[in-house]
Amino acid sequence: MSDYILETAGLTKDFLGFTAVKGVNLQVRRGTIHALIGPNGAGKTTVFNLLTKFLKPTRGTITFKGEDVTWVKPADVARRGMVRSFQISAVFPYLSVRENVRVALQRPLGNSFHFWRSESVLDSLNERAEELVYAVGLQDFIHHEASELAYGRKRALEIATTLALDPEMLLLDEPMAGLGTEDIGRIAALIKRVAADRTVLMVEHNLSVVADLSDRITVLARGEILAEGVYAEVSANPAVIEAYVGTGHA
Ligand SMILES: Nc1ncnc2c1ncn2[C@@H]1O[C@H](COP(=O)(O)OP(=O)(O)OP(=O)(O)O)[C@@H](O)[C@H]1O
DSSP, rough: OOOOEEEEEEEEEETTTEEEEEOOOOETTTTTTEEESSTTTSHHHHHHHTTTTTTTSEEEEETTTTOOOOOSSSHHHHHHEEEEEHHHHHTTTBBBBBHHHHHHHSSSSBBBBTOOOOOOHHHHHHHHHHHHHHTTTGEEEEEEGGGGGGGGHHHHHHHHHHHOOOOEEEESSSSSTOHHHHHHHHHHHHHHHHHHGGGGEESSSSSHHHHHOSSSSEEEEETTTEEEEEEHHHTTOHHHHHHHHTOOOO
């Protein structure tokens, strides 16, 4: 088994004469937290959309768990274990925290539909839902409606509904966006816990969170990989500093 759970080779995306992602060779080691950073417009979201099949590449390949998944459908890639948080984390505002997680556990994935299942199976879903609610620290809110939750706790609920699919690899798209300092600390701790037995790839603009959480960082600029390494290496790299300064994001 390869050390890398996810690899891309020569991944390229052209939009009408503009190349948003150019020959990206990304390697994500199994069991790590890997961050994808870069100034605005660097191509991070486009890479995520390619990985999760929201976009088709112009060239290049994507290999997940040793299999070429370049042309598989979005639901298929999720079924294979690579799940992007927002992809399935529609939170129903008037359902309770526990009900939201239960709905996520019942969500049909690929060819398995659960709605006809027996009472005993539904009871075990309740148990699993409660475990997940505890895992993301929402036990005190388990019977509250999602709409009553503060923003940071909604983010935790989204993560719980994502974990309901038991992904081997979790793709987090700006998990700290819109959060205040206290929530950032809470969600960062949650990501650490969640990553204990999973691989996490995240796009994140908050560099102190990236420094705190990431085992490895890939810096994109103008669609290409500019640098890679641990935070201390990439943050001291003059080309990286220049890329951020050049776009006013130092
Ligand atoms: N559908 C599209 N059609 C044309 N150009 C696009 C499209 N999607 C993205 N782009 C362009 O590709 C480039 C990379 O965009 P992308 O959103 O991937 O960057 P990003 O690194 O995620 O930026 P940000 O940090 O601002 O979210 C940008 O110049 C953007 O304008």
